[in-house]
Amino acid sequence: MKVAVIGLGLIGGSLLRALAAHGHHVTGFDLAPQTRQAATALARAADVPQFADPSIRPIGIKGAWHVAGTVPAAVEDADVVVLAVPLPALPGVRAELAGFPGLITDVTSVKGPVRDLMAGDRFVGGHPMAGKESSGFLDSDPHLFDDCAWVLCLEPGTTDLADWHTLARLYTSIGARVVPATADDHDRAVARISHVPHLLAAALSNLLDGNPLAGALAAGSFRDGSRVAATRAELIAAMCGGNAPAVRDVLDDVLAELTGYGTVLRSDNPVAGLTPLLRRPGELRRAWPAAAVVPAEVDLDLDALLALGRAGGWVTRAEDRLFGLRPETDRNGS
Known part of the structure; x- marks a missing residue:
């Protein structure tokens, strides 16, 4: 799949590297010239067997990702554009995407305002529950999303299920667990x-x-x-x-x-x-994360997917049907 990642900080940079490592054609852009230079240098060094940073070795072949000089150049011919910029920067980036016909998603940690901003676009909101206290491309990690919960928003009446499925396939391909949720459920x-x-x-x-x-x-x-x-x-x-x-x-x-x-x-x-006041918090913390999970299999259906997410379940494989897991305590799950 051809993916453009706009914003190459910790999350965007890690996604750029993870997608490239799993065989996707990726182009990145960042507003900061020094970040673009760092990403370009790392792409060129990725095929050096004894590169100083051992986490770079499995990235793949030289040139597995490219870095563009502008947003329009980055998204040219892309199937999917991932907006990995801070919430205040989204309106400006959206303006640069005017006329882009492909699928747009994001990684911001608040979904309601982004849903409202992107109304009318071909858009599915997303949020990977991964990160560090550090930030910037130099802190990026191609394994950051291994087994991480990646929220993909489903909005009744507006989300195209085929587009949601496309992103579910993309993110499960890099090892993430896709959690279906509405923007409002996510934000709460x-x-x-x-x-x-x-x-x-x-x-x-x-x-x-x-x-x-x-x-x-x-x-x-x-x-x-x-x-x-x-x-x-x-x-x-x-x-x-x-x-x-x-x-x-x-x-x-x-x-x-x-x-x-x-x-x-x-x-x-x-x-x-x-x-007595501290007993219940202790029980809740010791029970997290859920130790017992059972297989879940659902159709590409909005209600079924939202029920899975609200039960604490997730998707690990997206084919004609969706396969995943849910906590065993959810006796009513599908």
């Missing part, structure tokens, strides 16, 4: 498991300010809880601000829960008070 879910956790990590990291002793003592719990605060502030702000309504709702719930803990800590017996 990622507010819980991505956007609010970024804000909590930022608040936790602020506890280091002016306290070098705390920094010296911080270990695993602090490291794991604060890791994503190292993400660029502009990226965190874009995803949380772009999903503000859902993030506000979830943040209010979390603040109410933390306030409840604070109330118990002011009681006469905080240990006895906290213990």
Whole structure:
């Protein structure tokens, strides 16, 4: 398949490399000349057996991807265009795609605003649940999407199922697990498991300010809880601000829960008070991710696919029928 990737940061760069590694014809573009130069240099070096970075060796033959100098040049003859730029940059890139007849998708972490922006285009929203606290093409990794959950949006009455199927085939071909969801379902879910956790990590990291002793003592719990605060502030702000309504709702719930803990800590017996409150969160965390899954097989049908996604299931192979897995606890799954 001929794919154009617009934006070669961590996600776009990793996708460029992963698609090339799996035999797709890929062209990339990035606004920054230094990024285009780095991507071009890496393409030329990809066939050197003893290249310094061992992760590059399996990329494939020399010239497995190309880097264009403009958006129009990158998308020429492409079957699929992947927009891998930040949410605020999407309107400008969309304007450069005027007249492009092929399928367009994206990788942004908020789906409702992108769905609205791309109304009228041949578009299917997407979001790979993969990343690092670092960013940029030099941090890209062709294995970033191995077994990652990749949301592909299905909007009743607007999504073309054939286009959705095309992308499901493409992303499962690089090892991702495709999760069907509406944009609104996606945005509510990622507010819980991505956007609010970024804000909590930022608040936790602020506890280091002016306290070098705390920094010296911080270990695993602090490291794991604060890791994503190292993400660029502009990226965190874009995803949380772009999903503000859902993030506000979830943040209010979390603040109410933390306030409840604070109330118990002011009681006469905080240990006895906290213990029952902490049992359910412990059970939920120990049960994640679902250890027991069962095979799922569904038709290319909007309702069936959305039911699979809402049950916590995903697609691993997209043929005439779609094959995947769902949690065993979902007794009503298809």
